[in-house]
Amino acid sequence: MNNSSQMSSHSSSEDSFQTIQECRQKEPNEERARCDPFFSEGFITEQSMISESDCEAVFNEMKSCWANSKSDYIHCPKFRFHVPMVMTEINIKVMKSVLSSYKSILDKFLAEEHMQWLVEFSSICTFPGAKGQQLHRDMSIQDRRLVTIFINLLDVGEKSGPLLVIAGSQKNISESHKSSPRFLASEDYRVMTLPKGSSVLMDSRVVHSGTANTSHDCMRPVFYFSFGEKDISGPTYSIRSEYSGKYKLNDFCN
Numbered sequence: 001m002n003n004s005s006q007m008s009s010h011s012s013s014e015d016s017f018q019t020i021q022e023c024r025q026k027e028p029n030e031e032r033a034r035c036d037p038f039f040s041e042g043f044i045t046e047q048s049m050i051s052e053s054d055c056e057a058v059f060n061e062m063k064s065c066w067a068n069s070k071s072d073y074i075h076c077p078k079f080r081f082h083v084p085m086v087m088t089e090i091n092i093k094v095m096k097s098v099l100s101s102y103k104s105i106l107d108k109f110l111a112e113e114h115m116q117w118l119v120e121f122s123s124i125c126t127f128p129g130a131k132g133q134q135l136h137r138d139m140s141i142q143d144r145r146l147v148t149i150f151i152n153l154l155d156v157g158e159k160s161g162p163l164l165v166i167a168g169s170q171k172n173i174s175e176s177h178k179s180s181p182r183f184l185a186s187e188d189y190r191v192m193t194l195p196k197g198s199s200v201l202m203d204s205r206v207v208h209s210g211t212a213n214t215s216h217d218c219m220r221p222v223f224y225f226s227f228g229e230k231d232i233s234g235p236t237y238s239i240r241s242e243y244s245g246k247y248k249l250n251d252f253c254n
């Protein structure tokens with residue numbers, strides 16, 4: 001997650017489109033249908049991939065991390081926990097299962113070895129009373145690569161503080177989301193209200209935020225991990241020190 005509001009002035013909106021072109025030339029229709037939305041919108045979702053009992057087991061792992069580790073930096077920390085996760089059997093099983101469904105996109109997006117580091121392995125839980133975060137990018141350099149996969153461990157409704165993303169905002173990185181009319185227009189806003197077991201794969205250049213939890217009794221626990229380049233300036237990676245710099249994408253792909 002990013003703790004910097006700095007915006008890069010480097011801009012090239014063409015790289016995503018070139019990658020789409022490559023997909024078109026090389027892939028059958030089904031692969032293209034999966035690939036295109038991610039490269040054009042900057043995110044893609046998958047509904048109910050993880051069973052209810054696995055969600056519950058991972059949530060229990062998260063709670064035991066709350067007891068044993070302190071919260072990492074997070075925007076708007078009141079009523080939000082941000083705690084690195086432990087690589088237990090169930091966490092890795094769930095991670096592998098989600099990765100398998102995004103593998104073709106990840107292979108394209110993180111095309112080179114140095115882009116494939118596991119840089120985050122963590123959790124966020126938003127509690128009733130949490131205010132909305134400011135819109136931000138986790139990474140603001142157009143030609144670097146970083147992605148995050150968020151897994152929802154409970155149903156996410158409008159009031160439980162869903163993730164908000166601005167579709168397509170990874171292409172216009174030189175434009176400030178604070179002043180650009182493009183980002184002030186709400187037509188590109190997508191609120192990730194999704195069922196338990198669903199996931200979101202998000203390009204870290206996408207403008208997004210965790211919204212306010214206005215519910216009285218709904219938590220939003222999310223298990224997440226990020227892959228990308230490990231030397232990007234801007235992001236602060238949430239991962240236990242013993243895992244940092246040790247794993248790559250293929251370590252979790254069968």
Ligand SMILES: O=C(O)CCC(=O)C(=O)O
Pocket residue numbers: 001002074075124126133150162163208209210211222
């Ligand atoms: O709440 C979320 O899902 C996203 C949180 C986030 O973007 C952040 O803390 O930087």
